[in-house]
Amino acid sequence: AQGIVGLLNLFSGGALETFSVFSLGIMPYITSSIIMQLLAVVIPRLQKLQEEGEAGRKVVTQWTRYVTVILALLQSTGLTYLFHRGTLTGGIDLIPSYTPGRVLIIVITLTAGTAFIMWLGELISQRGIGNGMSLIIFSSIVSQLPAQFAILASSAGGYANAKFIGVVLLFLVLTAGIIFVDQGQRRIPIQFSKRIRGRRMLGGQSTYIPLKVNTAGVIPVIFASSVLYFPALVASSIPGEGFFGPVRRFIDQNLVSGRSWWYVIMFGLLIVFFTYFYTAIQFDPARQSDMIQRQGGFIPGIRPGSQTTQYLQHILSRITLPGSLFLATVAVLPSIMAIYFDLNIGFSGVSILIVTGVALETMKQIESQLMMRNYEGFLS
Numbered sequence: 001a002q003g004i005v006g007l008l009n010l011f012s013g014g015a016l017e018t019f020s021v022f023s024l025g026i027m028p029y030i031t032s033s034i035i036m037q038l039l040a041v042v043i044p045r046l047q048k049l050q051e052e053g054e055a056g057r058k059v060v061t062q063w064t065r066y067v068t069v070i071l072a073l074l075q076s077t078g079l080t081y082l083f084h085r086g087t088l089t090g091g092i093d094l095i096p097s098y099t100p101g102r103v104l105i106i107v108i109t110l111t112a113g114t115a116f117i118m119w120l121g122e123l124i125s126q127r128g129i130g131n132g133m134s135l136i137i138f139s140s141i142v143s144q145l146p147a148q149f150a151i152l153a154s155s156a157g158g159y160a161n162a163k164f165i166g167v168v169l170l171f172l173v174l175t176a177g178i179i180f181v182d183q184g185q186r187r188i189p190i191q192f193s194k195r196i197r198g199r200r201m202l203g204g205q206s207t208y209i210p211l212k213v214n215t216a217g218v219i220p221v222i223f224a225s226s227v228l229y230f231p232a233l234v235a236s237s238i239p240g241e242g243f244f245g246p247v248r249r250f251i252d253q254n255l256v257s258g259r260s261w262w263y264v265i266m267f268g269l270l271i272v273f274f275t276y277f278y279t280a281i282q283f284d285p286a287r288q289s290d291m292i293q294r295q296g297g298f299i300p301g302i303r304p305g306s307q308t309t310q311y312l313q314h315i316l317s318r319i320t321l322p323g324s325l326f327l328a329t330v331a332v333l334p335s336i337m338a339i340y341f342d343l344n345i346g347f348s349g350v351s352i353l354i355v356t357g358v359a360l361e362t363m364k365q366i367e368s369q370l371m372m373r374n375y376e377g378f379l380s
Helices: 004-011 027-042 044-051 054-085 100-127 132-156 162-183 219-236 245-256 261-282 285-294 306-341 349-379
Strands: 185-192 195-197 200-202 206-212
Touching (some): 027 100, 027 219, 044 054, 100 132, 162 306, 185 306, 219 306, 245 261, 261 306, 306 349
Antiparallel strands (some): 195 200
């Protein structure tokens, strides 16, 4: 099972371990998005901008880009220092001539690589199908999977080894479980009251609100990974001796490595927290209740207004809990198996979640595009 450094390398498509132009990958943009969404909760003006439609979202997106560039500059500076010290390369100094001019060139190059990936992701979102950032992470992970399974096979003692077969079966079972949970939803019935307009009877139809078990998708897993990245990066630049030595050793042993119960517990708790946090952003019961009431609808047996809001909040809390626990379990299960069986599994639960989740979401968008184009063909 991979630690946080392994996850970063996975998100960058293996670019981190080779110290390439795209070593930072998409992580600065993800961290920037987290910061902006957290700020929207505490800054009313920012939240109003997000609710103003396309114009407001453009302003928030522009701010997210600026924060991404600032974070990329900081992270590339730290990464350059780590490669100079040999922290990520087994003690090998990749930058023996560590001068301010050379460091500046490397930092600008790495930041430009992140800016290019950010631009590419936005271009895919605008002109392509699916979320561009998610698809970039998806392609990065898929490109690494064959090598990871090869590492697993060699560490297990050959392709016929029972451990290797067991891990492959685990991979398939987890994938099937993710697909099953992704399709699960709670349908809340909505009834619209009948109205008479002229000689026509309007309304009276019934529909439903589909609340998914996993409303947040794979976003909480990506957010949790990026949050764990910060202490690992800071600790890597702290000297191993002196006052902060124990802090450095604790983080190295328990957060950088995936084979630690501290890593498992903290990663799992962060996933649960971000699942609730992102679900609250995606689905606002008060706003949904107000929308239902304005359209003349109601939930059978529930009064419109505050009671509808409380009912939606109650249902959302009940279905979010199992969804968040499932996400956390899938993400940390390979690490738990690595701890118990002392096996280099080679892939993480995060990679399974992201690959499966992004593939399902992209397939749904492709289906909706095909249906829309077919309808246009029938009408024309």
